[in-house]
Amino acid sequence: MRINRKKFLEMTAAFAGSTAMAVHMPWFSIFNNPAPDGTGAADRVRIGVIGVGSRGTALTYNLQELEKHMNLEIAAVCDNYEPHFEKAKEIVPQADAYMDYRKMIESTELDGVVIATPLHEHAQMTVDCLQAGLHVFCEKAMARHLDDVKRMYDTHLEEDKILMIGHQRLFNPIYLDAMDKLEKGDIGPITMMRGWWHRNTDWIFYEDTGGRGTELDKRLNWRFYDESSAGMISELGSHHFQVANWVLGQTPESVVGHGSINFFDDGREVYDNFALVFRYPDGIHFSYDCITSNKHNGMQVQVLGNDGTMELESNMWFEEFPSDPPSAENLLQQLEEGENETIPIGGATWLPDTPVRLGGKYISPDYEMNDTLLFLEGFVNYIKKGSAPEKLTIEGYNASVWTLLAEQATKTGQMVTAPEKYLL
């Protein structure tokens, strides 16, 4: 079954008041109770996009999709790299175009900004925009340094402006069903989480930069450089660290881990593989590994309980002890009672599983919903309301803090805990 917008709204309405929605995804109520969408120019939400590279372009297209049915305007675009600046003007020709975000927030009247720049640039841009009175949607992770993460969060509180961090799983409807099933104990007590992101790719976004170490490469393939990124820990792992915190409803007590470059030794400064273990309260562990030279295992986050396993990335759950098919139970009963009744067998193959793996079922119906689009729709709606659920910002904050602590663990070889000043 594929679920469309109408079914999605029926689902979020049906979950209203449920623990899953109230505790884990309160922001999903916005879709059934959107802010009044006045049609006049005065009611129009004006958004500026800072950074129109690969992710920024995708976000811009999503915003254009929203423009079709919301009173929204991409009023300005900004990128300081000439080819991206030119592309941004082509994609959104009616918008004011800038190469300096400071000029953009001074010169164009905006309600909010979408930031999709390299990680190390997020903090200053976010703080400047919040202090200019703008609401901010910033791509994950938040910042390159812990103090900057804290500064972004604190500024959002001081300025009383929305700060959302783009962990798009927060807006994925499958997680609502998953949280509901977890709350109901469908897999029993959670005893462990596991996750991994395995790809077979050199991860080079831009080929013609002159190679590793050149100024252009540092600017475009910024994910390879320690100054601008924690590599796969921040660019991939942070998504799943957020999921683990969210599912377990807690932040870790500590993290240990290791990383190395053992295959793509081309001058990049970040690991091409790493492995981490986060320890949560109640003795629950989340192990996570990432590799970019083998894709056999793909990407997954598993929640392991005493009665079952959920695989969140593939929308599957597996019971530890699937029930017997009805005919076996029925026959045993009648044999014990000495009766000869009809033994009903399946009208067709009775499958205890999907073709993927024995015993599996879907967690949730299959959604056609684009979670990034839903996230941005939520952002625009919350701008109209003037505030957003604080939990959304806190999810991003905790994910970013533990991303950087995990990196620290791999660099020091030590078990790392969160310094008091970073605890909310």
Next chain:
Amino acid sequence: MGTRFHLILPGLDESAGNRLFVQVKREVDRIERKISRFDPQSDLSRLNQIKAGRSAQVDGEFFDILKACKTCWEITAGAFDPVLAGMAGEPSGAEDVLPGMHSVQLFEEGYRVKMGDGVQFDLGGFGKGYALEKIRELFLSRGVKHAFINFGDSSVLAVGPHPAGGNWKIGIRHATNPRKSAHVFRVQNASVSTSGNFYLDDGGQPVQHHHVIHPRTGLTDDRPVTMSVCAASPLLAEMLSTAFLVMDDEQIEEILDLYDGVEAAKIDYSAGSGEPEITVYNSNQNNGLEQYENQPEEVS
């Protein structure tokens, strides 16, 4: 075979039951290793890996399996075809001659098999019946009086009379009303096999399967139909239930004329009303084809 297997042995003490169970399990595992499409080391997988036009040697048992498939393919005029077109080309939907069993040659001498271009064996419509056939032989040799063997609720074998007396009554569950049987087979020392284009999930709801491919068009058959066949031979029941899914009434009757004691039931949910149209075919009746009123039996 990718499914669950239940063996019920009434009247045996625990120790004898366990010994028999171990033997059955070993036999099923052995067959699985031979004909599984999902095990890269199986005889079937190794055969699927040989190049078009090349021949390979198989063992005597596997050769007999392929011969049985070929015989059924001939009898059913290609409706039962365990050879997939693979990636040889997009199905046209027209009644073309697609790569199939006709492009496989079997040579008795040396048990050699020659594969055509782009063809792959898939014994999904054969394996459970074959395993039941082997289990039946084992039970006969051990003098088992009563047994009920169930492969994933789609292929069952009832040995001897029901322990409470009389025939075993095997009901084909009404897909949209699981408390009812759409048709009931009354059997002793016989098997019932069902093929269909949808499966029932754990909640008993039908879900489209898209796993039956019409051998002459290459398209999946999406009609919500199940075909159940009852026969003394589990293997015959298994193969005919697959073939009958894509055959018309006249063709089915012609096949049934070749055998004694075979009964088939087509249960067709196409009308969409939830109440299926049920057609029963019987090799022992001259009129052959009967349209039954929809009076599914209530089961507890």
